[in-house]
Amino acid sequence: xxxHSGVRKRSTEARPAGKRPSAHTPRCAxxxxxxxxxxxxxxxxxxxxxxxxxxxxxxxxxxxxxxRLPIPAEPDTARERYWKRTLPIISxxxxxxxxGAHAERMRLWRIEAIVSDAQAPAxxxxxxxxxxxxxxxxxxxxxxxxxxxxxxxxxxxxxxxxQVLGLIP
Numbered sequence: 099x100x101x102h103s104g105v106r107k108r109s110t111e112a113r114p115a116g117k118r119p120s121a122h123t124p125r126c127a128x129x130x131x132x133x134x135x136x137x138x139x140x141x142x143x144x145x146x147x148x149x150x151x152x153x154x155x156x157x158x159x160x161x162x163x164x165x166r167l168p169i170p171a172e173p174d175t176a177r178e179r180y181w182k183r184t185l186p187i188i189s190x191x192x193x194x195x196x197x198g199a200h201a202e203r204m205r206l207w208r209i210e211a212i213v214s215d216a217q218a219p220a221x222x223x224x225x226x227x228x229x230x231x232x233x234x235x236x237x238x239x240x241x242x243x244x245x246x247x248x249x250x251x252x253x254x255x256x257x258x259x260x261q262v263l264g265l266i267p
Contacts, residue, residue, distance in 0.1 A: 147240075179259070180262055183255050192243065
């Protein structure tokens with residue numbers, strides 16, 4: 099019995115007019131398709147970041163529940179104070195991404211401190227160890243959407259927010 103090799107042979111016949119290429123037919127990138135992909139990239143990254151942040155909140159919530167600690171129903175007022183300093187400087191996608199990059203970097207410093215603290219409880223370190231790689235992705239994604247000049251322009255608002263949190267003098 100002959101076995102199928104899994105390799106699909108290319109047809110030498112011309113494709114009938116109006117027939118779409120199969121999934122196996124190579125496609126050439128056109129300027130239109132490249133532009134469409136580029137405009138879709140921020141939405142795809144944003145959706146991925148939102149999904150990851152939701153997952154992180156669930157993991158931390160599970161950690162709090164396992165430790166029989168209350169899960170705050172209201173946002174932390176310190177966090178609100180940070181965002182009060184940074185939200186007014188957002189005027190477009192690039193400045194929003196720059197603020198996001200700063201905020202992710204700040205979170206990474208704090209999460210990495212927990213992960214590297216040998217005296218932190220093992221269950222706490224384990225949860226934050228799972229979060230670190232995705233936070234690194236998020237920070238890189240926001241950086242790629244913003245650009246260095248915009249990050250520099252938004253740095254003052256971010257530093258004011260960090261000051262309110264007591265993270266810088």
